[in-house]
Amino acid sequence: MHHNLHIVFIGAGNLATNLAKSLHQHHFKIDQVYSRTEDSAKLLANAVGAEYTTHLEDVLLHKDLYIISLRDGAFLELIPQIMEQKSDALVVHTAGSIPMDVLKPYTQRCGVLYPMQTFSKSRAVEFDTIPFFIEANNEEDKDLLISIASELSSKIFEADSAQRKKLHLAAVFASNFANHMYSLSAEILQKYGLPFESMLSLIDETTRKVHQVQPHKAQTGPAIRNDQDVMNEHLNMLKDMPDIQAIYKLLSSSILNHKSDK
Amino acid sequence: MHHNLHIVFIGAGNLATNLAKSLHQHHFKIDQVYSRTEDSAKLLANAVGAEYTTHLEDVLLHKDLYIISLRDGAFLELIPQIMEQKSDALVVHTAGSIPMDVLKPYTQRCGVLYPMQTFSKSRAVEFDTIPFFIEANNEEDKDLLISIASELSSKIFEADSAQRKKLHLAAVFASNFANHMYSLSAEILQKYGLPFESMLSLIDETTRKVHQVQPHKAQTGPAIRNDQDVMNEHLNMLKDMPDIQAIYKLLSSSILNHKSDK
Structure with a gap:
């Protein structure tokens, strides 16, 4: 035993x-x-x-x-x-x-x-x-x-080891990078004196959604709508946080590129 | 009424x-x-x-x-x-x-x-x-x-309008960008013939965690550990998906940078 x-x-x-x-x-x-x-x-x-x-x-x-x-x-x-x-x-x-x-x-x-x-x-x-x-x-x-x-x-x-490595790579995106998005959100809110707790209901729903809908079909927000006005305004709001601004830019264009793939 | x-x-x-x-x-x-x-x-x-x-x-x-x-x-x-x-x-x-x-x-x-x-x-x-x-x-x-x-x-x-704009910007990170991380994870898994469902338990826990722990304190994974061996291997696995590779690079260095801030 x-x-x-x-x-x-x-x-x-x-x-x-x-x-x-x-x-x-x-x-x-x-x-x-x-x-x-x-x-x-x-x-x-x-x-x-x-x-x-x-x-x-x-x-x-x-x-x-x-x-x-x-x-x-x-x-x-x-x-x-x-x-x-x-x-x-x-x-x-x-x-x-x-x-x-x-x-x-x-x-x-x-x-x-x-x-x-x-x-x-x-x-x-x-x-x-x-x-x-x-x-x-x-x-x-x-x-x-x-x-x-x-x-x-x-x-x-x-x-086997090869499959495990692939799962781990996918897990870095699904967990580690998703959590970093929460961190950046918290950092933006903190800068403006707003509480991170205000995001929890939204975060919960975003997670519940992908139990039912494939994530690329669940995508919402200015990037998937190609809403340039909002994105430009957001980029402007991030101008004194250049590292976060660069992430905003890269992820928005990635969302738009993946849209046309699907 | x-x-x-x-x-x-x-x-x-x-x-x-x-x-x-x-x-x-x-x-x-x-x-x-x-x-x-x-x-x-x-x-x-x-x-x-x-x-x-x-x-x-x-x-x-x-x-x-x-x-x-x-x-x-x-x-x-x-x-x-x-x-x-x-x-x-x-x-x-x-x-x-x-x-x-x-x-x-x-x-x-x-x-x-x-x-x-x-x-x-x-x-x-x-x-x-x-x-x-x-x-x-x-x-x-x-x-x-x-x-x-x-x-x-x-x-x-x-x-007011100024506060709402800030909340919206933070929400793009907490929801739209987090969901895109799920999409990229799904894309990697699909490439290898693995099911996205295998990530759901991990995604749920990542979300539950930030109800209790500030997101930057909840961060795990190779980037926050500065585990160069794993990160290089992951970058190598992504060499035929250059747009996803660029995101991996930028987010990993951002995670590490934010660590030293805290």
Whole structure:
């Protein structure tokens, strides 16, 4: 029974924090949390009843499952050190854009457990509708990862490294860039002393809409109407925020170009 | 009692359609719908039990309230014709970016009724949480507009033309540009034969998050982590979609720039 698995987390960032807490709530045993940052390691370890360390050489050996969830650059740099004496353990990472193969030179038991979601430490995420994309180097470990993920979510998919990379790219637009549009909106409002809360009803509806209507068909606003008067006025209002003005220009022309494609 | 008001809609686009239907459901009398496009005029008129016309000179005279909801360019061009013989009627428009003053040369009874939302004809919007921003040229008409809007929504605010223009600009980012990010995400997924539906859980959480956390603090993804490896790989994947690649570049650097500001 996989609740007897002993799990170690390498990383204590947003994703690791949410995933570890969810596993802990589902009665998985997390033995240890590693993070270079002591505060992060300690905070997460305390939350999930684990030990913590800030030294890779002190990561416990002979555990069942190591879940690596580090910033991609740090991950690739640290792989050789992380993988020392892990040749018989199942080692997975959680990154959308890193192929499983980076782990292969070190172990035959490797895989990926990619929950496609935006995580913040300050906000607990409900896992049950998060899609998990799973890959493993052998059938047995794949089944194990599927059965673990199935306890957290009802949306489990298999995806190889190439598919995962494409999903991640699309997710950057759907989530990270959409959120940045909220940030720029908030910045404009703040400049004028208006509250960001006034946008929430609009933001909610924009999101609800794409559950029913393809996004390019849901597009509204001055750009899709090619309403030059409004766009020129908006560009003029942004003249002392040139970086935001450049984004307004590029996105408006992109909206118009994509209209003619469809 | 304002349910005895006789209303005429000048325009039958997305906003006009949703607003007219909502007024109709709340037992307001809509006498006529004008649109240059016969299909649009007819469709909306039938839905709200009104007559329709495609000729401005046939718009009924001596009604109580004229609601102008046209594309901004068309509106400004047609104002003189629309306003003929309306010098004693209350005439309002619904546009975020057009000042109330454009109506003043023609009538002393003018105003604005701006529901800040993204409207599609194919999707009925619940009005009760939509913020309405209201302006009028005299107190009596302002009270009338407030009392009408209060039947549709619980969020009624007064805003002058300058404030409304700022809200509209911020709304373009929060809604129109965010939706375009969904479109680009869908386009990338389509190219790879993956379904847009896989993004919905992520999109929902991104939206829920900004109800609790300021958007710039909710930002996640490779740009805010300055994860050059991932960003370069993504740019490389977009090399045969140069317009989307340019957007990826500009938004990633904007995310990073705004990080250092905060």
